[in-house]
Amino acid sequence: MTDTSWTLTAAEGELQIFTGVGGPAAKMGHRLTITFASWQAQVQWRGDEPVAARLVVDVDSLQVVRGEGGVTPLTGPEKGVVRSNALKSLDAKKFPQISFDTESISPTTGGYRLAGSVTIHGTTRPQSVDLAVEEHDGMWVMSTEVAVVQTEFGVKPYSLFVGTLKVADEVTLRFTARHPR
Structure with a gap:
């Protein structure tokens, strides 16, 4: 068996966060689409099976795409103000x-389950991710979507007007990438 590795970056995919709005004045706020311009995923392979993966995201590469x-x-x-906040x-x-580091990777119908830990804001918590993998035109197309609760990582969601308008505590993270088969 041959050991190989892949490196994926923002050139091969996209890492986005989608926020909701909460509080009594929620109708005044924007549901945000945020992306990270700098991230790197390393995938270690043993033969035809992935055995380890690590994702590292540079927080200051955060960009607000739309509201x-x-x-x-x-x-x-x-x-710019939203980004700063x-x-x-x-x-x-x-x-x-x-960062997200796997402890195990197991095959599922249509992809893999990555079990490991995620570290945000200095807090590490267990996390499982179901990664869908499809083949198109000689490329592997990988995607996942997972909910993240900010306060579980010590992040206080941004709020205005004494909390009457705030970013929802739960955000959705979406990852997509392509790599030659």
Whole structure:
């Protein structure tokens, strides 16, 4: 059996976060789409089976792509304010990276289950991820979507107007990537 490894980056895929809005004034807020421009996933293979994976995300590469809903459209300058607030909530200077490390990888129908731990804001918690894998035109297309509760990692969701408008505690993380088979 031959051991090989893959390295995936933002050039091969996308790592996005989708937020909701909470509080009595929720209709005033925007549901955000956030992306990270700098991340790296390493996958170790033994023969035809993945045996380990590690994802590292550079928090300060966070970019606000769009905001849906709200009273008015989200403007460019407002995206900058949202980015700044998100980096403060994540305490990006003290905790510059988010990581996910597998402890086991097992085949599932249509992909793999990655069980391991995720570290956000200096807090590490167990996490399982079901990664869908499909083959298209000689490429493996991988995707997953997982809910993350910010307060479980010590992250206080951003709020305005004494908490009457706030980012929902649960956000959705979506990962997609392509790699030659």
